[in-house]
Amino acid sequence: MILKKSVAISETGFIFNPATGDSYTVNPIAAEILQLLKAAKSLAEIKQEILQQYDVDEKTLEEDLSDFSSHLQQLGLAEHEA
């Protein structure tokens, strides 16, 4: 999955999609994930990164990441890799 190039992410967790004009807020962990996506990391890499930093088990994280990424697609902020 890749984040659409035009999507702007501020350091404070403010997201702007110039294609639609919609703005979003995210919590710190979501901001971190978005930054990693922006840096072209894969979901598998992101998972490892989060597992190292946060107190969470792999199963929970996998479920949440999958839900989060499908939500990003639903919002039109991300798309499947071509």
Next chain:
Amino acid sequence: MTMEKKRYERPVIQKLNSGLLNKFGSATEIKPLTEIDGVPVKRLVAEYGSPLFVFSERQIREKYAEVHKIFTTRYPKVKFGWSYKTNYLNAICNIFHQQGSWAEVVSGFEYEKALQNGVPGNKIIFNGPDKTAADLQKAMANNSLIHLDHMDEFYLLNELAAAGHKKPRVAIRVNMDTGVYPIWDRFGFNYENGQAWSAINKIMTSGNFTMVGLHCHIGTFMLAPSAYGIAADKLAALFVRIKNKFGHTLEYIDLGGGLPSPNNLKGAYLPGNDLVPPIEEFADTIANSLLNSDIAPNELPLLIMESGRLLIDEAGYLIGTVIANKRLSTGRRATILDFGVNSLFTSFWYNHKISPAQEVSNYKEDVELFGPLCMNIDVVRESVILPPLNTGDRVVAQNVGAYNVTQWMQFITMRPNVVLIDDQGKPHIIRRAESLDTLNQMEEMPAHLKTFKL
């Protein structure tokens, strides 16, 4: 040295809506409720399981003292009758009896419960439309206060009294127009059309009764103090009319219950805290009506109040656990809790305040809260703003003290433990969780159904 890992929270993204704003705005911070009366929620769940009802003895006693003071500083003679149907766990009832409440019951079983709790018969108020001949006999023998609901009950009690040569102490329930609609006219005798006066005449002239009071109960979750003033005016007028015609002075006027708690009624525009008038206003209008009535100052009746919800709602909590999170077809968040409408029956009419029971971040999302039942109706909150909750996190539903531990259903899951935290902060189980054995002990299996082959 290993670095301590950061607390995990589900990643959340939320669209910012710039459109019509709620004129009240919303709180920017969600405060977790991590302990009840100093006892950590974590510890309560570890010891007594989840879901778990928790009552605070301190809060019950403080609320009672507060409301009692509000009434007794405005009117000289006041007595509270604990409304058993609101919460008839024996330990809860006994806190109210220790505080000085009589018992107010509406069925034979509740009547028996009050007796077994040690309430003297003459301090039990027997209300309701369903009193059997056996109930009435018992109430009569114990000198209880029998509040007649309909003429059939009058005739039945009249017969029993004549046969038993015992004069029951009675009042009638009066229904009336207090400016609040719908009028609760299914209980008692109507004031405006003369039914009530006619019933009073029958009672006074039958010779088989001692008429001791007048009762009304004008509604539930009443938000208009003025309605109580009108009710007190009308009962006071009947009081004086009885005095004038029969030379008989009644002992009490019972204005029933129906006083609101600060809960959030579904469909109400304002939250409970902003909607509910101060209880002082109710007490003011009631006291003013009675004191300014034509009742002679030396004959002022005892004022009985049967408040249930007002006195217990805030002292009750329901702790639960997040079973799962999911996303609905519309993209909305849904969280499944381990308690549903079977335990939290009042979620049918209240938007209960639900707080996380552990530290959370400031990020919030709109979520629908479901219970654990495999039934579509099992919705605890249609929409609530909560921080992202993880599976296994605890939540606490608040203001659940009234009507839940009486109207709860053993449906699909078992009724959970109920714990009381005493004045010293010590938890006690006051009702054990049900089990399969609890249910099975009431069932019988016919011999031909005992075995089968599959």
